[in-house]
Amino acid sequence: MRTVVIQPVFEAWRESARELLALRVPPSEVLWADDAQEPALFGPSNETLPRVAVPNVPSAFLDMARSVAAHTDARRWSVLYRVLWRLTHGDERHLLAISTDPDMRQVQQWCKAIGRDIHKMHAFVRFRLVGNDAITGREQFVAWFEPEYRIVRLAAGFFEKRFAGMDWSILTPHECVHWDGSAIHFTLGVSRSAAPDDDALDDLWRTYYRSIFNPARLKVRAMQAEMPKKYWKNLPEASLITELIAESGGRVEKMLTTDLRPAKPAPKNAYLDSLRKMNALDSPSLPPTQEP
Amino acid sequence: MELQQKLEILADAAKYDASCASSGAARKDSRGGKGVGSTGGAGICHSYAPDGRCISLLKVLLTNACLYDCHYCINRRSSNVQRARFTPDEVVQLTLDFYKRNYIEGLFLSSGIIRSADYTMELVIDVARKLREEHHFRGYIHLKTIPEASPSLIELAGRYADRISINIELPTQEGLTKLAPEKNLARTQDAMGHIRNKIDERHADKRKPDAPKPPPFATGQSTQMIVGADDSTDAVILRRADVLYGDYHLRRVYYSGFSPIPEPSLLLPIKAPPLVREHRLYQADWLLRFYGFRVDEITTDASPNLDLHLDPKLAWALRNRAVFPADVNKASRESLLRVPGLGVRNVNRILSARRYTRLRLADLLRLRVPMKKVMPFIIAADHNPARLGLDDEALRARFLPPPRQTELDFDASMAVPSDIDSARTGQM
Structure with a gap:
């Protein structure tokens, strides 16, 4: 049994998983742990196991893994590695097609939770106007949002496409994202007090x-x-x-309990007259009512 | 009049229109442009009101003054409601200001009919033109159009809008003649046919490579039918919807339970909105569009209205016990889609998984299939419903809600909690 400590981001998991896969370490022999501070550790590093080429995995799995990585469930790294192992060394290349498999189901549920969180961020972020850039004159907006998971990077592309014409920052407790008209960049999370409380609109x-x-x-x-x-x-x-x-x-x-209002007579209006004439012409040609 | 007061009047005037979609637009975004806006993904609901309806667009009327006298409508000429009128620039500015704060997906603009159909259409189009051409707005625009407007104006509206719609309001000319005397079913359907041709022309998959590209046009049209204002049965309403989907290729037909308005008409006294009926119609609509049901299967001659206690798919299954059980490991896609409790997504999962594994009840449970509902209608590797020994009557009784006093109920509490989500979307 070995313990793998990784930073809680997809790239760190992928790097470690590839290494473990190359060493043919089965999922039952790995304990995964999060650590935001430490770089990846591999337990005893004097590897004597023979390395093998890492087989390709379907890109759909990598998309799912990228999404699951944003979740906070401590089991996610080991379940992802088990699915990866089964896809490659377990001879279950069709695993992604089996939604009834317990591991797949778990992965799909995590993906769904992440998808929902991203969707709610797209929906419920509220930008507040804070001023105009002194040089470019572009409007500058700031929003505060508290996502449930670490989805800021997954959600950012949408805002870039939609709000390209203004400068904006979205501040969250985990991570912040900023757009200045030319590039997206990310900074560390902040507290709520860093964001404006309201907007004139x-x-x-x-x-x-x-x-x-x-x-x-x-x-x-x-x-x-x-x-x-x-x-x-x-x-x-x-x-x-x-x-x-x-x-x-x-x-x-x-x-x-309001009094019912009687119909008022039609005003004199050339357009209403023309409608009345058309109605008189149209009615005879109407198909019969389709009562069953 | 202050802008705030205009907004209050002209949003209130627009709230009886159920359409809220902001999906299905062509993909476009603001990168490399001068403005803001993007469309093309699934629509986003930016907020929800306590009526459970989503708020995704700034839905307003340009003016609530109206020549027409539609008795279900708060804005009819006989109503004493306070009138207001936005200038085009006010709507443009509100749309941009709201959009930049991420309150909305875009604009849904409609209007009372003033002076004439063409005059009104020109005002509405002017707002869309300003947004697109002067402000480079690439968000969603939905324009309500008037059947009697010139085809050239409808084409212009379609050029700026992602979606255009004409409300049919009632499914029969008899109903319109009585409650909306200025409206005409045949002219409305003619206009929808014209719009359909424009959409087809623009979005044809197989255009000759050397043919000139037609000007931009909206990607879809939708409509609304009011439920419970006239005495049309659900069968009549669904047949009209089926014609609109089949012959006119509408993206959506919205059903809007006739709801009390502050200015009720002598010709149409108000009552509690038929929310459960509206919900059942959405479910039936889903059966037509995604579950392969024909319209004449959904209601019967003997009961032309949908059962308020049972969803229409379950009601159909109980009437057609002979076609069940369906074997989840063998039955066709079409058969599985008819099993009460199996939605499109779970049918897809079942079809995919069973290529590699024999499905058991535990597998279905893992897919969160409602087991109690599904079990009488399916065979699985470890399940055969024959042993449940339910005859038709006992089976129906199993699904009926416990008896309760019926009353005028604004909460629509006949719907069970799981109905709530599907009440909103119509999805089962």
């Missing part, structure tokens, strides 16, 4: 949120399934949720 956005809500269709659980409470503290519109729910019953009651 937040009030207008809240006005929109309040007005687009239909009080006659209250479905609070459906909202929370997609926008769990943990995100609310960083969403400017979420401060309205409690009062919108509380008011909804009264607003509906008021609609239900």
Whole structure:
């Protein structure tokens, strides 16, 4: 049994996994451990085992592994290595096609959690305008976000494509990402106090949120399934949720007790006249109603 | 009038339109350009309101003044609602400001009809043109169009928009004549046919290599039908939807339960919105589009409305016990798609996995298949439902919710929790 200590990033795992694979070390003989500080350690380094060429693995597996690496479950490195071993030395080249396999299922569930976290970051980041660049005049925006996993690098490409025309930074506790119009770069995580609290547009956005809500269709659980409470503290519109729910019953009651409005006569209008003429012409040619 | 007050009125005026999609656009982004914006992936829901609906676009009317008198609509000319009108520049600025803060995927612009169809369309198009040409905006734009507008204006709208739509509103001309006297079903479908041709022309896979490329055009069109305003049955609604998907290639038909409005019409008294019915229609819609069901299989002549207690696939399976059980290790894709509780994704996983392994119940459990629902309808390596010994009546009883008092219920609590997600998307 050997213990492999790696930095908790995909590249570190891949490097160690290739080394172990070349030495034909089966998954049952490896314990994986995270260590953000230490470079990769291989336990006893005086290897006497014969090395073999590392077989190719499907690129779909590397994509999955890159995603799983962003998860925080301590078992992920060993499960990934076991899948890798089975794909290569285990003669199970078709393993990726078997979603019912316990290891594959686990990997897919981690991927799904990461995918969801990335998606929620794309959805719930809220940029705040902080000024204009003194030289280029470009608008500069800063956002604060708290992802569940270490997904900043996986999520960054989307923001680069979408917001190329402005300067922006997204600050998170793990890692920050910045765009200046020419390149993306990453810096260490910061605390929330480094980010601005609000934006001049937040009030207008809240006005929109309040007005687009239909009080006659209250479905609070459906909202929370997609926008769990943990995100609310960083969403400017979420401060309205409690009062919108509380008011909804009264607003509906008021609609239900409002006097019904009679139809007003049509105004004189050439366009309405033309519609009426067309309707008179069209109706005879209509197909019969399709009542079953 | 202050911008904030206009936004309040003109967003409120737009909220009864159920369409929210921001997916399916051609791939484009802002790299190398002067503005912001990208489309082409799956759409993103940037927020959710307490009505459970996603907020992905700035959905507003240019004006809520309207010549028409559609009795289900808050903006009809007989309504006493306060009127407002955005200038095109106000909508442009709001869209850009909201977009840059990542509040939205783009703009969904509609309008009350003022002066004439063409006049109104020109105003709407002007907003889209400014966004695209003056501000290099590459985000999502959905424009509502008017069937009676000139074809040249619809072509122009399609040039700037990712999606265009015309709301059919009701599935029959009788319903329209009564509740929306200015609207006409035949003209609406004619306009949809014209839009379909434009979409096909632009996005044809096999264009002759030397043929000139037609101008840009939206990648899809959608529509909405209001449910519960007229007395159309679900069979009538679904048949209309089937025609729209089949003959006009619509991307989506949205179903919008008729919901109380603050300005109710004498011709159409308001009531609780039929949320469960709306949910069942979305499920039936999914069966049409992704599960290989024909429209005449979903309802029967004897009961032209969907069962509110059972999802339409389960209801179909109970009516057609003879075609089950399906063997998960052998049955065709088409047969597996008809098993209650098996979704498209899990059917794909089953088909892929069974090439290498014999599937047992534990495998299905690992895929998070709802076992109680599925087991009476399948055979697995270690399972045959014959021993469950359920006749038709006993089986149906197993799936019915416990008896409860029916009442006007704004929470739609007849839907079970697992229905909630699918209520939103229609996906089962």
